[in-house]
Each structure stands twice: as C-alpha cells, then as structure tokens.
Amino acid sequence: MxxxxxxxxxxxxxxxxxxxxxxxxxxxxxxxxxxxxxxxxxxxxxxxxxxxxxxxxxxxxxxxxxxxxxxxxxxxxxxxxxxxxxxxxxxxHPLRRFPGPLSAKLTKLAHVLRLLKKSDNYLQADRLHKKYGEIVRIGPNEVTIIIPDAVPLIYGPGSKCTKTAWYDVVGLPNKSLQLERDPAIHAKRRKVWDRAFNSKALKDYENRVVGHADQLVKQLQARSGEPVDGSLWMNFYAFDVMGDIAFGKTFDMLATGEKHHGLTALQDGMAPLGLATPFPWAIPIFQALPQPPGIDHWINFCDKQILARKKYNPEQSDIMTWLIEAENENPDPIVSDPRWLWGDTRLVIVAGSDTSSSAMTHIFYHLAKEPYIITKLREELATFYKPGSENEIRDLQDAKYLNGVINEALRLHPPVPSGVLRQTPPEGITVGDTFIPGGVTISAPSWSMGRLESCFKHAEEFLPERWVDNSELILNKGVFIPFASGAYSCIGKQLALMELRIVTARLVTGFDIAFAPGETGKGLLEETKDVFTMEVASLMLVFTRI
Structure with missing residues (x-):
C-alpha cells in the first residue's frame, strides 16, 4: 500500500x-x-x-x-x-522554581547512570546540597531537604506525609510491614510485630544475643594479634543473631569462621535496590523479566528460610512464632494474608542484619582511629560492668559514654544514609518560608542531616561526649532519628541497641583494638555502598587479647 x-x-x-x-x-x-x-x-x-x-x-x-x-x-x-x-x-511543573541540575528536572536517568558508576547516593545528595542549597530538586517530582524543621514535618508522629510509590513495588507480589502504605493496615500489622518485640520477648532474646557475643569473642581470641576483616566478623555476628532470633536457628558463621551463602544472597539481593530506587515504576518491569542469578539467589534463600521454619517449632519463641501464628489464627483477613509472611521474611533478614553490622563496623573504625575513646569506655565500664553477669544487658543500658559512642556512630554513619522517601500531602507542606507542593517525593538524607553545624557543633568530629549530660555540642537533637520516628519507627530498635552495647562492651574490655598494618579506614569510608542500607566495605583490624 x-x-x-x-x-x-x-x-x-x-x-x-x-x-x-x-x-x-x-x-x-x-x-x-x-x-x-x-x-x-x-x-x-x-x-x-x-x-x-x-x-x-x-x-x-x-x-x-x-x-x-x-x-x-x-x-x-x-x-x-x-x-x-x-x-x-x-x-x-510545581517544582520548576526549585534549584537543582537541569538533568534532574528532566529525568531520573542521569541519577541512575551516576549510581551505575558508584553506588553512593548519600554522597551525591550531599554534594548537590553543597552546590544548590538546603532544598534541591533531584528529580522531576522529587526534592531532598536538609532543613532541621523539615524532619518532624516529614517523619514525625504528626506528619501528614505518606509513603511513596517505591513502597508499592519493591516487594511485589508480597507484602511487608515496612512496605505497607496504608496507615490503618500498617497499624494492624504492627500489632502483630509488637508481640515479637515487647519486653517479655526482648528478655527471651537476651541469652541468644549474649551467646553469640561469646562466640565472637572466642573467635577473635583465637586470632589475637592477627589482621582480621572487622566488617566481615560484624556481619557474621549480626547475621547469626538474626537467624537465631528470627528463625530459631543460627547460620553458624561465628562457629565456623566462614561466610554463609545466605550473607552473599543478602548482598546480591540488596545491590540492585540502590539502582532501582530512583525509578520505582521500572521495578515491576524488571520483576516481570528473567531475574539475574543474584536476585534469584536472594529470593530463594528467603523463601527457604520461612518454608523450613514453618515445619518445626523451636524450643524458644522467635519472631516467626508470632508472624506464623497471625497467619494461622488471626481472624482478620488483612492481617492473616499469606503474602505478609513472605515479605516480612525478607524484611527481618535485611533489618536484622545489615543495619546492625553497619553500625558495629563504624563503631570499631572510630575506636581504632581514636584510641582515647577506648580508654574512656573502659573507665566507665570498670565501675560496674561484669561480662557474663546475670544483669549484663540491663547494666549496659544506662552506660552514658557507651551509648554516646553508639549514638555518634549512628549520627555520622546512619545505616540508611539517604533517608527514606515520603510523599507530601495534597495540600503540600511549608518548611520555614518555603512551600513544597502536594504529591511531591521528599526526603531528608540522614547522612547530611547528621553533619549540619546548625544541629551539632564540630559536626564532622566523632565526639561521644556530646551525648552525655545534655552537652552543648548538640544544638538540635530532633534531626537524629536513626531508627525513624512516629508510626513507622523501627520496631527492632531495642534489640539492635542490645546487640551494639554487648558487642562493643565485650570487645573493648577484652581486646586492644587497632588498624591492621596499612589500614587507614579510607576504603571503608569511600567504598561502602548505599543500597538503601549501608553495604559496608572491608575494614582490616587487629584485636589483641588483654
């Protein structure tokens, strides 16, 4: 024709x-x-x-x-x-007057291309803020903001901001507590999780947390004076604890000193997330295609854990005890939907291991870099701390300087460095004198917020004393939310702090800690990846028994 x-x-x-x-x-x-x-x-x-x-x-x-x-x-x-x-x-576009690179106003593709080169989203955002100011347009419909007053408006208990489209697609076809966008449904599911993290449950977890700390100490004693990858051993500890408390079994990395394929699966599964975050609409398309071996490895590993766990009942309750019970016995179909269990399995593996290991690694980076902190920790712990005592966990809760070390590591190296995405309400929000329109994706990057001189004096310095006795080194504590806040706060906060306290106290009182020959920590700071959570790079340390 x-x-x-x-x-x-x-x-x-x-x-x-x-x-x-x-x-x-x-x-x-x-x-x-x-x-x-x-x-x-x-x-x-x-x-x-x-x-x-x-x-x-x-x-x-x-x-x-x-x-x-x-x-x-x-x-x-x-x-x-x-x-x-x-x-x-x-x-x-309603955001047309907000500053930012032209490429970001046109498309998120340039953002993805930069992440392909290096997965350092939090550092890219920080550089943009230094160039363009406190509010930067980083996408056609997205802004990042580092104004302290924005934090409660975006993430606080009374915030009208909601979760973005990203949460709909990341876990498809499953559901999970973290990814649920509907506040009412989230609140119902949160009640199921609350049973796994109430005071009685946490008390039941104490012996397991301590037992794995004992294993870590023994392994490092066997390697006393030798260079070891501190990052790897912190991953071993966090992953074994997660397995024990979530699924009633350990992955035996602390026992064998060898990396379990599940840890590799976690890293393989999280790697694409950093790239996919700027393009949430593309995630369902990628999920409909044949998956790379790494993604298949991650999905299969998670599915095998819950399938195996459903076949037996451990002697001690674990997190899955309550989640499985909700599926089997809760009359509310919203809560008992089987998709929750599959999605929450992935959530507990990521949240229960990645975040804790990142925090521990950065704690020991600073202890090796600034030995005076070890001295001050020992001075504090010497007044009350007895490793292995019946009240060991509770005694550490009120250790001010120890908690200061943990808080300072979380301030400078938040496990979710880019912050989490929210969507402004239809009527928009006003931050200071700036109106941000409704329906806009917004975030306040934790890594940059923690380094604001307007909130923390000497913000780039690691100073645990800033958290002791209402120090004047803190000007605005409200921006410090490493475990989030409001209805979406981290339900595992107290368990994570329990792990951080016991490992730090045990290793500080049992070892001298230093960088291995040739190690400066530069690789940790420059090669750690932002894949939503921190995927920490290697950190070679020497633990010498005392």
Whole structure:
C-alpha cells in the first residue's frame, strides 16, 4: 500500500496531538507505577499491531511500505509525548522554581547512570546540597531537604506525609510491614510485630544475643594479634543473631569462621535496590523479566528460610512464632494474608542484619582511629560492668559514654544514609518560608542531616561526649532519628541497641583494638555502598587479647 502523501500532515498532526493529550490527560494525573508492565507491553506491541493491521488491510502492501507508515504514525506520538513531558517538567511543573541540575528536572536517568558508576547516593545528595542549597530538586517530582524543621514535618508522629510509590513495588507480589502504605493496615500489622518485640520477648532474646557475643569473642581470641576483616566478623555476628532470633536457628558463621551463602544472597539481593530506587515504576518491569542469578539467589534463600521454619517449632519463641501464628489464627483477613509472611521474611533478614553490622563496623573504625575513646569506655565500664553477669544487658543500658559512642556512630554513619522517601500531602507542606507542593517525593538524607553545624557543633568530629549530660555540642537533637520516628519507627530498635552495647562492651574490655598494618579506614569510608542500607566495605583490624 502506497501512502497518500496528501494525508501525511493529517496523520502526523493527529499522532502528535494524541501524544500531548496522553501526557496532559493521563500521565500527569495520579500514580501509574502499578500499571508499568501493561504500559510497557502496550508501548512495544502497538507498532507491531499497527504494522499487522496495515498488511492485513492491504495484502498487496510491501513490508517496507507498511513499516514506513507505521513509523509515520508512531514517531510523532512518541516525539510529542516526550516533548510535552520535558517541557512540562522544566517550565510548568510545581517544582520548576526549585534549584537543582537541569538533568534532574528532566529525568531520573542521569541519577541512575551516576549510581551505575558508584553506588553512593548519600554522597551525591550531599554534594548537590553543597552546590544548590538546603532544598534541591533531584528529580522531576522529587526534592531532598536538609532543613532541621523539615524532619518532624516529614517523619514525625504528626506528619501528614505518606509513603511513596517505591513502597508499592519493591516487594511485589508480597507484602511487608515496612512496605505497607496504608496507615490503618500498617497499624494492624504492627500489632502483630509488637508481640515479637515487647519486653517479655526482648528478655527471651537476651541469652541468644549474649551467646553469640561469646562466640565472637572466642573467635577473635583465637586470632589475637592477627589482621582480621572487622566488617566481615560484624556481619557474621549480626547475621547469626538474626537467624537465631528470627528463625530459631543460627547460620553458624561465628562457629565456623566462614561466610554463609545466605550473607552473599543478602548482598546480591540488596545491590540492585540502590539502582532501582530512583525509578520505582521500572521495578515491576524488571520483576516481570528473567531475574539475574543474584536476585534469584536472594529470593530463594528467603523463601527457604520461612518454608523450613514453618515445619518445626523451636524450643524458644522467635519472631516467626508470632508472624506464623497471625497467619494461622488471626481472624482478620488483612492481617492473616499469606503474602505478609513472605515479605516480612525478607524484611527481618535485611533489618536484622545489615543495619546492625553497619553500625558495629563504624563503631570499631572510630575506636581504632581514636584510641582515647577506648580508654574512656573502659573507665566507665570498670565501675560496674561484669561480662557474663546475670544483669549484663540491663547494666549496659544506662552506660552514658557507651551509648554516646553508639549514638555518634549512628549520627555520622546512619545505616540508611539517604533517608527514606515520603510523599507530601495534597495540600503540600511549608518548611520555614518555603512551600513544597502536594504529591511531591521528599526526603531528608540522614547522612547530611547528621553533619549540619546548625544541629551539632564540630559536626564532622566523632565526639561521644556530646551525648552525655545534655552537652552543648548538640544544638538540635530532633534531626537524629536513626531508627525513624512516629508510626513507622523501627520496631527492632531495642534489640539492635542490645546487640551494639554487648558487642562493643565485650570487645573493648577484652581486646586492644587497632588498624591492621596499612589500614587507614579510607576504603571503608569511600567504598561502602548505599543500597538503601549501608553495604559496608572491608575494614582490616587487629584485636589483641588483654
């Protein structure tokens, strides 16, 4: 079929008009991330359908002629759709007056390309703030903010901000406490988790936390005076504790001194998350495709843990005791949906190991770098602390300087350094004199907030004493929320602090701690990856028994 050239302007004009109409009438209204797969299929199949229709309509038409006409129909649509999107984002979007790089106003693609080079999202955000100011537009519909007053507005108990589209797609097709966007449903599921972290449950976990600390001490005693990868051993400890408390079994890394494939699975599974976060709508598309071996390894590992756990009942209750009970016995179908158990399994593995090991590694980095802190810790602990005593865990709760060391590590090296994403309410929010429109993705990056001189004097220095006796070194404590706050605060906070206190106290009182020959900690600071949580790099240390 030969195209009548007199009709070409009409075809092109209509196609272009349809592209603009698609943008203004559909794409800028509401959320479409859950429709991403259908839209992608439509995008790739529409030209084929048009081509097939042309051939069927006129069997005498040459393939090249049909292909040419298909291109004439499709190209103006795509060109006008793209032009409309980019024009709107630069000149008409509610965020058009906010400072930021032009590439970020147009698309998040440049962000992803930078992350492909190096997964350091929190450092990229910090550099942008230093260049553009306290509020930076880092995407077509996204801002990052480092104004202290913004923290309670975004994350506080009374915040009207909600979770973003990212939470819908990360765990598909499963559900989890962390990813639930509906506040009412989240509150119901949180009550199930509360049973696993109430005071009685935490008391039951104490012996297991201490027992694994004993194993860690024994392994380091066997390697006294030798260089060891402190980061790796902190991962061993956190992962074994997580396995014991979550699934009623240990992964025996502390016993064998060898890396379990589950830890590799965790790292493989988290790696793509840093790249996917800027493009939540793309996640369902990637999930619909054949998965890379690393992702399959992660998913299979998580699924095997819960399948195995459902086949037996450990002597002591664990986290899964309460989650499985909710699935089997809770009459509320919202709470007993089987998808919760599969999604929460992944949550407990990540939250129960990655975050704790990151904090511990950075604590020992600073102890090796600044030995005077070890001296002060020993002086404090010498007044009351007896390793292995019946009240060991409770005694450490009130150790002011020890808690200061932990807080300072969490301030300078938050386990979730880029902060978490929220969406402003329809009416928007006002931070200081700045109005931020509704429906905007917003975050306050923890790594940058913890380094604000307006909140912490000598903010770049590791000073545990700033947390002791209402020190004047803290100007605004409200920005320090390493365990989040409000309804979405970390339910495992007290367990994490229990682990951090016992490991720090045991190793400080049992060993001299120093960098291994040639180690400066530079690699830890520069090579640690931001994959939503911190994936810490190697840190070679020497623990010498005293």
């Amino acid at each position: 030969e195209t009548d050239t007199s009709t070409l302007p009409t075809i092109i004009g209509f196609s272009a008009l349809l592209g603009v109409a698609s943008h203004l009438g559909y794409f800028i209204h509401g959320e479409h991330h859950l429709e991403a797969v259908r839209l992608a299929i439509l995008l790739f199949t529409s030209p084929l359908c048009i081509f097939t229709f042309i051939i069927k309509f006129d069997p005498r038409s040459a393939a090249w002629s049909a292909a040419r006409l298909t291109a004439i129909i499709v190209s103006p649509y795509l060109a006008s759709l793209t032009t409309s999107i980019l024009t709107y984002r630069v000149f008409f």
